[in-house]
Amino acid sequence: MADSKFDTPQLREYPIIPKLKKGVMSHSKPFIAKEPHQEPLGFPGELVDDWENVAIKKMADLQGKYRSLQVYLDSCVKCGACTDKCHYYVGTTDPKNMPVARQDLYRKVYRRYFTFAGKYFPKLVGATDLTKEVLDDWYSYFHQCSQCRRCSVYCPYGIDTAEISMAAREVMDTIGVGQKYCNEIISKVHKIGNNLGLPGPALEDTLEGLEEDVEDETGVAVKYPLDVKGAEVLLVTPSADFFAEPHVDGLIGYGKVFHEAGISWTVSSHASEAANFGMFIGSYDNMRKLAVRIREAALELGVKRIVFGECGHAWRVAYSFLNTLAGPWDFLDPKYPVPQHICEVTYNLIQENKLRFDKSLNDDMVLTYHDSCNVARASRMGDSAGGQFLIPREIIKATCNNFYDMSSDTIKEGTFCCGGGGGLLTDDLMELRVKGALPRMEALRRVVEEKGVTHMAAICAICKSQFSKVFPYYDFTMDQIVSVHQLVSNAIILTGQNDENDEGDHPQEDIDEAA
Amino acid sequence: MQISMLSFSIAALFYIAFFILAYGLVAKILQYKNTPAPLKIPTMPAPTTQAGVVFRMSKEVVFFESLFKSSKITWLFGWLFHFGLFLDMLRHLRYFIDPVWFWVVIIQPFGKYGSILMLVGLVGLLARRIVVDRVRYISAPSDHLILVLLLCITTTGMAMSFYLGADVISVKSFFVGLLTFNIQNIPADLVLISHLVMVAFLMIIFPYSKLLHAPGLFFSPSRNQVDNAREKRHLAKWAQELEKTN
Ligand code: SF4
Ligand code: SF4
Numbered sequence: 001m002a003d004s005k006f007d008t009p010q011l012r013e014y015p016i017i018p019k020l021k022k023g024v025m026s027h028s029k030p031f032i033a034k035e036p037h038q039e040p041l042g043f044p045g046e047l048v049d050d051w052e053n054v055a056i057k058k059m060a061d062l063q064g065k066y067r068s069l070q071v072y073l074d075s076c077v078k079c080g081a082c083t084d085k086c087h088y089y090v091g092t093t094d095p096k097n098m099p100v101a102r103q104d105l106y107r108k109v110y111r112r113y114f115t116f117a118g119k120y121f122p123k124l125v126g127a128t129d130l131t132k133e134v135l136d137d138w139y140s141y142f143h144q145c146s147q148c149r150r151c152s153v154y155c156p157y158g159i160d161t162a163e164i165s166m167a168a169r170e171v172m173d174t175i176g177v178g179q180k181y182c183n184e185i186i187s188k189v190h191k192i193g194n195n196l197g198l199p200g201p202a203l204e205d206t207l208e209g210l211e212e213d214v215e216d217e218t219g220v221a222v223k224y225p226l227d228v229k230g231a232e233v234l235l236v237t238p239s240a241d242f243f244a245e246p247h248v249d250g251l252i253g254y255g256k257v258f259h260e261a262g263i264s265w266t267v268s269s270h271a272s273e274a275a276n277f278g279m280f281i282g283s284y285d286n287m288r289k290l291a292v293r294i295r296e297a298a299l300e301l302g303v304k305r306i307v308f309g310e311c312g313h314a315w316r317v318a319y320s321f322l323n324t325l326a327g328p329w330d331f332l333d334p335k336y337p338v339p340q341h342i343c344e345v346t347y348n349l350i351q352e353n354k355l356r357f358d359k360s361l362n363d364d365m366v367l368t369y370h371d372s373c374n375v376a377r378a379s380r381m382g383d384s385a386g387g388q389f390l391i392p393r394e395i396i397k398a399t400c401n402n403f404y405d406m407s408s409d410t411i412k413e414g415t416f417c418c419g420g421g422g423g424l425l426t427d428d429l430m431e432l433r434v435k436g437a438l439p440r441m442e443a444l445r446r447v448v449e450e451k452g453v454t455h456m457a458a459i460c461a462i463c464k465s466q467f468s469k470v471f472p473y474y475d476f477t478m479d480q481i482v483s484v485h486q487l488v489s490n491a492i493i494l495t496g497q498n499d500e501n502d503e504g505d506h507p508q509e510d511i512d513e514a515a
Numbered sequence: 516m517q518i519s520m521l522s523f524s525i526a527a528l529f530y531i532a533f534f535i536l537a538y539g540l541v542a543k544i545l546q547y548k549n550t551p552a553p554l555k556i557p558t559m560p561a562p563t564t565q566a567g568v569v570f571r572m573s574k575e576v577v578f579f580e581s582l583f584k585s586s587k588i589t590w591l592f593g594w595l596f597h598f599g600l601f602l603d604m605l606r607h608l609r610y611f612i613d614p615v616w617f618w619v620v621i622i623q624p625f626g627k628y629g630s631i632l633m634l635v636g637l638v639g640l641l642a643r644r645i646v647v648d649r650v651r652y653i654s655a656p657s658d659h660l661i662l663v664l665l666l667c668i669t670t671t672g673m674a675m676s677f678y679l680g681a682d683v684i685s686v687k688s689f690f691v692g693l694l695t696f697n698i699q700n701i702p703a704d705l706v707l708i709s710h711l712v713m714v715a716f717l718m719i720i721f722p723y724s725k726l727l728h729a730p731g732l733f734f735s736p737s738r739n740q741v742d743n744a745r746e747k748r749h750l751a752k753w754a755q756e757l758e759k760t761n
Contacts, residue, residue, distance in 0.1 A: 020648055065753055067550040068736045074543070075731030078658045079593065080643070080650035081585040095652045104653065116723045117657070125724075126655030149737075152558045154585030156575065156593075157728055158737035160556065284553065288757060320555045320744045327748045337745045377559050380742055385560035385567075413560065 091435035099151035166282025237309025253485030280423030312372035312460030420466030539722025596636025602629030
């Protein structure tokens with residue numbers, strides 16, 4: 001791209017491990033949060049006096065609260081197995097983007113202040129004081145980790161750099177060095193209920209608009225309800241679904257699925273956001289407050305089930321943490337897991353033969369599927385391990401004729417992050433995002449060339465936004481990324497729709513349920 | 516029988532080393548055990564039952580499954596070293612048990628070959644640490660020195676069992692004596708003494724170094740948690756407190 005101030009990495013024919021180049025990404029830093037975005041989260045507005053001591057105290061506090069942090073700081077043997085596993089290392093070749101080196105930015109401070117060897121023999125074990133330079137490095141490189149957990153899969157002890165990044169960000173927030181993008185968004189959710197700061201009336205307009213569009217197109221009055229008391233399902237979805245392409249096509253798809261299955265549902269204006277950026281900054285407290293909004297909405301609306309829309313880290317928080325943060329969910333219908341993923345809902349309906357599709361309606365596309373990191377490595381779908389890989393693929397296969405997977409080391413548990421996860425989806429980190437996308441772009445290029453793939457489907461709002469933005473840097477076009485439920489929406493046959501048989505204009509009741 | 520100064524010193528060293536190892540390890544294990552894991556963070560796909568977790572862990576402990584996925588070379592050298600070490604530690608049981616158990620007798624020759632595996636593994640790991648730029652970058656002096664220490668222990672041990680021989684009867688009575696607080700003489704053999712001093716040093720640094728990966732693996736939440744977050748509410752004490760204040 002002509003206007004960028006950095007070079008887009010070359011796609012490599014054979015991905016070999018790159019040689020390291022020290023310091024090439026040390027300039028990459030997101031904007032710092034100012035007071036208005038720090039204080040609502042309970043963090044100081046600027047770097048506090050005596051920040052070193054405050055930071056060390058916070059580190060001690062976190063080590064006492066998180067076993068993961070304590071064990072991971074002690075257990076790394078520097079075997080190097082993780083060094084080539086991070087997409088940011090592959091894309092930037094900066095050695096501090098090797099997972100273990102990123103952890104070491106934190107570990108060397110931990111060793112200096114908390115271990116015998118580091119206190120008395122710092123040089124020997126690579127321990128250092130917490131200086132301003134170290135803090136700068138922290139700010140830079142802990143914002144070059146998308147918390148995707150790929151390193152954790154390959155580490156012999158399961159050391160998850162995401163846990164260290166979260167801790168580091170929390171320590172930085174505590175001393176007043178927060179990241180603008182994440183903290184601004186979190187304060188919006190606290191105030192308004194979603195990441196975009198969309199107020200209730202705006203949501204209502206959008207949803208009404210969708211109803212009109214769908215009815216114009218299909219002749220069926222599919223509802224997109226807001227704040228409907230007594231609905232069976234509360235749908236919690238990333239706010240991007242309400243307006244941006246290709247997200248909104250996914251939302252249209254969820255509505256059609258619910259409609260066709262006869263499940264009443266509603267969105268809540270109080271909890272109109274599935275994303276939970278509290279996780280990105282490692283703040284249990286903030287994460288919990290955001291999650292509790294969902295509980296409040298479910299109680300207020302008197303729903304029986306909670307279903308999450310397509311979003312990666314939101315699904316992690318939902319699947320793995322929601323019960324912890326905002327449970328117990330004993331007031332909901334015990335027949336269904338809490339929460340459910342929209343893909344689980346659709347997949348189950350397909351299994352029960354309750355949905356009909358005309359796959360040929362997706363024949364203009366040859367699909368591949370991008371496993372989002374947080375869905376793949378931090379959560380599950382369905383009843384058995386690995387359902388998170390199977391279910392979205394089965395939905396794609398039920399709705400499309402042409403599907404090919406990318407190479408096996410880049411999908412499922414080995415999937416590469418899109419490059420924009422973990423609170424990095426901001427324009428001030430564009431260089432990082434483009435470079436971090438490299439391994440995924442290479443894998444995609446291969447299936448494009450070998451299988452004629454034209455589109456990549458995903459079930460994460462961050463992935464979709466990130467790919468629409470970085471595709472052009474790699475000579476793809478923005479619209480080559482699609483939502484899984486967009487495919488569902490394209491292919492689903494709604495009972496009573498315009499072109500169904502000859503009875504198109506008849507009211508719904510007249511049509512026999514064929515499926 | 517006159518007990519030499521040297522024997523006293525080595526005896527004292529081993530008592531101290533054992534005490535530090537035991538104290539340090541117990542303290543660390545208690546720390547890990549008492550630190551809550553407030554969130555469910557198993558690396559997925561993860562087992563959905565406790566039995567499944569035991570199986571997953573066993574594969575990690577015995578075969579280094581994750582390392583196998585990530586780097587075949589590191590896996591090979593790492594596994595050879597640890598497996599050799601395991602055989603050799605079993606072999607060394609004969610210095611502590613009287614009469615020697617039958618199976619310990621059987622495995623004696625394997626223990627001997629174990630040392631070769633250790634040597635190959637350690638040389639490979641050290642070479643990788645020096646040659647591969649990424650691994651060199653992440654290595655502190657201590658990372659090299661631990662390998663050198665292990666290499667010296669291995670080679671002094673091999674020198675004794677393959678070439679020089681050692682007065683194993685006296686060594687055994689010394690260690691059995693240590694166990695029964697009845698100190699015996701140890702042969703004043705330079706190779707033997709250096710072997711023993713280095714082993715004692717290794718015991719001392721164990722709980723204060725990255726050798727903590729041994730207990731650490733068992734406490735790693737990404738490996739030891741069951742994937743059942745939706746079915747069972749998981750709540751840490753300190754998180755429970757938050758619910759009260761809201
Ligand atoms: S794979 Fe694990 S133990 Fe090895 S260097 Fe990386 S974090 Fe450390
Ligand atoms: S969590 Fe992902 S982004 Fe962070 S260091 Fe590991 S591989 Fe890299």
